[in-house]
Amino acid sequence: MKATLVLSFCLSFAASVSAQHLLAEYDWRQLAQKGQLLGGVAVVVDGKSALKIVNTNDTPLQVQLLKIPKPPISKKLYAIKGEVKYEGVRGDGYLEMWNFFAPVQAGIPEGQYFSRTLGVGGEMGKLSGTSGWRPFMLPFDSTGGNGLPTRLEINIFLPATGTVYLGPVTLLEYTGSLFSAGTVRPGEWWSDRAAGLVGGVGGAVFGCLASVLSWLASRGLARQIVVISAWVMIGFGAALGLAGIIALCLSQPYAVWFPLALGAVLLLGIIPYRLRSFRKHYEDLELRRMTAIDAMKA
Numbered sequence: 001m002k003a004t005l006v007l008s009f010c011l012s013f014a015a016s017v018s019a020q021h022l023l024a025e026y027d028w029r030q031l032a033q034k035g036q037l038l039g040g041v042a043v044v045v046d047g048k049s050a051l052k053i054v055n056t057n058d059t060p061l062q063v064q065l066l067k068i069p070k071p072p073i074s075k076k077l078y079a080i081k082g083e084v085k086y087e088g089v090r091g092d093g094y095l096e097m098w099n100f101f102a103p104v105q106a107g108i109p110e111g112q113y114f115s116r117t118l119g120v121g122g123e124m125g126k127l128s129g130t131s132g133w134r135p136f137m138l139p140f141d142s143t144g145g146n147g148l149p150t151r152l153e154i155n156i157f158l159p160a161t162g163t164v165y166l167g168p169v170t171l172l173e174y175t176g177s178l179f180s181a182g183t184v185r186p187g188e189w190w191s192d193r194a195a196g197l198v199g200g201v202g203g204a205v206f207g208c209l210a211s212v213l214s215w216l217a218s219r220g221l222a223r224q225i226v227v228i229s230a231w232v233m234i235g236f237g238a239a240l241g242l243a244g245i246i247a248l249c250l251s252q253p254y255a256v257w258f259p260l261a262l263g264a265v266l267l268l269g270i271i272p273y274r275l276r277s278f279r280k281h282y283e284d285l286e287l288r289r290m291t292a293i294d295a296m297k298a
Contacts, residue, residue, distance in 0.1 A: 023072050024171045031066075039063035039156075040166070045085070046133070051166040055158040058090075066154040068171065073148050075173040079139040080154060082169035086127050089162030093127035094118050097138040098153040101146045110150070115140050121254045127156075127164060189247065189256045202263065206233065210274070217278040220285040230275040237267025 028051040032042040040051040040063060055061040071078075080097050094117045101111035115138045117124045123137035142148065152171075156164060213229055216222045241264030247257035 020172045020174050021075075022170060022172055023078075024068075025168060026066060026068075026170070027168045028166070038067065039065055043165075045165050049168055050085075053156055053158070053164045053166070055161050055163075058160045060160070061158045062155060064153060064155050065166070066152075066169070068152040068154075069150075071149060071152050071171060073171075073173055075175060076143045077139070077141050077174040079137050079172055079174070080152070080169050081123075081135065081137050081172060083133045083167040084127065084136045085131060085133045085165040085167075087130050087163045089127050089129060089158060089160075089164065091128065091159035092118065093156070093158040093162060093164070095127070095136060095138060095166075096155050096157065097140065098155070099140050099142070099149045100151045100153070101142070101148075102150055104146050111146060113140070121258060127158070127162070133167070189252060206267070209233070210271070213278070214274065217281055220282060223282050226278055227275070230271055230278065233267055233271045234275070237264050237271065240264040241268065 027049050028037065028040070028042040029044075029049045031037045037051075040053040043050055043052045045052070051065065053061075053063055053065075084095070086093075096114050096116040099111075099113045099115075101113075103110050117126060117136055117138065119125045123135050124139075125134075125136070138154070140149075154169070156166070158164065209229065210233070213226050217226050240260045244257050244260035244264055247260055
């Protein structure tokens with residue numbers, strides 16, 4: 001049962017959005033020239049404008065980078081996007097976006113909600129170790145909230161020493177639903193968000209199937225169905241592994257090869273072991289049944 005829960009949990013769910021519209025761009029050098037730079041140092045790195053943030057101590061550092069009062073947002077789905085590069089970041093750092101909304105009624109505090117880049121990879125991956133330039137995304141869905149945000153605040157958190165370079169950022173809004181296909185960059189098999197959707201649904205389906213098979217086997221029921229289903233899952237795991245190898249050979253991004261590899265590792269690591277235990281349990285039950293029949297004949 002624990003293995004089944006691991007299978008279901010590890011293939012996590014991630015939302016996706018569709019068509020995007022650019023609302024604003026924020027260049028750190030221009031903000032510095034206007035005296036609007038809140039933290040960090042505006043520099044030029046690899047030929048592009050960037051904001052440099054350095055933590056020289058082993059104590060946590062949080063820096064406010066950008067405030068956007070009255071953002072020109074008209075949709076429920078929006079995001080801050082850009083590129084980030086970092087060197088020698090100890091621990092798990094992250095970028096965050098705080099979203100502020102007007103109070104539901106007078107006399108109570110305004111609503112405050114955040115998005116953070118604390119994922120294991122992709123555009124919402126955490127800042128840890130060293131990385132060349134890669135895209136990042138801070139999305140938010142205000143559905144169910146009190147109107148549209150009154151302001152946005154972008155911060156960075158570094159738990160210990162490290163250097164981060166943040167390229168110019170953009171504010172975008174999206175049309176569509178949280179379950180639409182998402183955008184795919186040229187050459188990619190699917191988008192980050194589509195990978196999360198498929199992984200989440202697939203993990204839930206196979207997790208439930210594995211639980212049903214375990215329940216049937218524990219009661220000695222439907223032996224043929226249990227064994228055939230387990231072999232189908234093993235075959236699917238092998239197919240995922242082959243697809244993951246092909247994705248790596250074709251230099252597909254993390255959001256493509258990692259879900260394939262993860263699914264293969266989980267299915268091939270868990271199901272064969274479970275199949276052996278299922279068979280042994282069925283054989284033990286059959287042996288006890290035959291022993292009981294022989295005892296009755298004696």
